[in-house]
Amino acid sequence: MKAISLRLRLFLVILSPLFLVSILLGWWRFEVAQDTSEQLFDRTLLSAALAISRDVAISEGDALSPATRQVISDAGGGELFYHVTGPGGIYVTGYAYPPRPETPVARDLPSYYFAKYRGEDMRVLRMIENRTIGTLTGDTVVTVWQRVNDRRAFARALAFRAAALMAALMAALALIIWFGVQIGLRPLNDLQAAIRQRSPDDLSPIRRPVPNEVSGIVATLNRLLVQVQVSIEAHQAFISDAAHQLRNPAAAILALAETLPQVQDPAERAKCERQLADAARKSARLSEQLLSLERLRYDDSTAMEPFDLNSVVEDVCRTFAAKALSGNLEFDLVLGTAPLTVMGNPVLIGEALINILDNALKHGGGAMSAIKVRASANDDSVMISIQDDGTGIPPSKVGTAFRRFSQLQHGEGTGLGLAIVEQVMARHAGRVDLVPTEKGTKFCLSFPRHPQV
Numbered sequence: 001m002k003a004i005s006l007r008l009r010l011f012l013v014i015l016s017p018l019f020l021v022s023i024l025l026g027w028w029r030f031e032v033a034q035d036t037s038e039q040l041f042d043r044t045l046l047s048a049a050l051a052i053s054r055d056v057a058i059s060e061g062d063a064l065s066p067a068t069r070q071v072i073s074d075a076g077g078g079e080l081f082y083h084v085t086g087p088g089g090i091y092v093t094g095y096a097y098p099p100r101p102e103t104p105v106a107r108d109l110p111s112y113y114f115a116k117y118r119g120e121d122m123r124v125l126r127m128i129e130n131r132t133i134g135t136l137t138g139d140t141v142v143t144v145w146q147r148v149n150d151r152r153a154f155a156r157a158l159a160f161r162a163a164a165l166m167a168a169l170m171a172a173l174a175l176i177i178w179f180g181v182q183i184g185l186r187p188l189n190d191l192q193a194a195i196r197q198r199s200p201d202d203l204s205p206i207r208r209p210v211p212n213e214v215s216g217i218v219a220t221l222n223r224l225l226v227q228v229q230v231s232i233e234a235h236q237a238f239i240s241d242a243a244h245q246l247r248n249p250a251a252a253i254l255a256l257a258e259t260l261p262q263v264q265d266p267a268e269r270a271k272c273e274r275q276l277a278d279a280a281r282k283s284a285r286l287s288e289q290l291l292s293l294e295r296l297r298y299d300d301s302t303a304m305e306p307f308d309l310n311s312v313v314e315d316v317c318r319t320f321a322a323k324a325l326s327g328n329l330e331f332d333l334v335l336g337t338a339p340l341t342v343m344g345n346p347v348l349i350g351e352a353l354i355n356i357l358d359n360a361l362k363h364g365g366g367a368m369s370a371i372k373v374r375a376s377a378n379d380d381s382v383m384i385s386i387q388d389d390g391t392g393i394p395p396s397k398v399g400t401a402f403r404r405f406s407q408l409q410h411g412e413g414t415g416l417g418l419a420i421v422e423q424v425m426a427r428h429a430g431r432v433d434l435v436p437t438e439k440g441t442k443f444c445l446s447f448p449r450h451p452q453v
Contacts, residue, residue, distance in 0.1 A: 313373065313384060332370065
């Protein structure tokens, strides 16, 4: 599903409430128009009634003046009807049968009411005054009325004019908003064009003036570019180091393979074959460690499950014990008395433990006589400690020991074992520590304890 454009989104967000307000204003304007129409037409009725009353008094009921007739015929664009009776209810002038009120009207003030006249709704004004017509003195009743439809038509005309004006204003406002939003988004379009013109190799921070509302996005993008740059540089450095490390075993294998056919002495030939196998084994181990390290850095799909750490430690140590005993080393294993449940990947944790044990075997020195492995736990953590009594690692060299392809001294190792251990522990939200000890080296692997069900 295609996302709505930012321009259209802003246009709708701004215009929608304005459209709603315009509807409310239109309804309010219609109500005002009706009220205005009522007031204007009621005043017209009152003016006509006063003019008729005056003319009846002046002419003593004979006739209406031309000015009054003009008011009656041209009042508000609608026809006026009138009826006048003199003292004693004598008919004076006007239409014969006026609309009658349903309730009595006041004598001293003009009275307005609605009534039916010839099947139509009428607005009626009745005014009662004490007058003398000829020789008669008494109440003079002036009744003036007008069609309600004429009033409503006038109100609708006022409302439609207001609605047309508001519609024109809304259309003009919509155009202004549409192009205004386009102008307001121009810095984003310029930023997009600038990013599009960049080459894939250009990961430098974006340095363009942008509105405050999008400065956070640009800052986040710049942080991402820096992270990508660092990741690419680390990856390139890893590839360079890996190529350098693989070159030596590959050269050794090639040299031995080229020399072997020329060796005729059986003892010397057997020696070359052993060297060739050792070089191939070292190359395979290095390749395996490189793949493991790369997989740990970039593969987040490793399956995690709760398991007893005792079983992994026991399996690894059972396999390693043959190597230790063949080197005349004392190998001691102490497992936890209760299940040591952790959440993780048994294969990766086993790989980390093998790397530490191999490092002890390769770099412990000729004076090393024992390796001890112990699994234990406290309330929050599960620990594996691996201790030997060999050469040891100086405190000043701890950082170097965990660095990839770094070796404290020349030996058989690849310099990847402890780097892999550190990555495995980071993947399991744990940590690896080099614990100070009087003699040799002691590593401690700490894992968060998984609650047992």
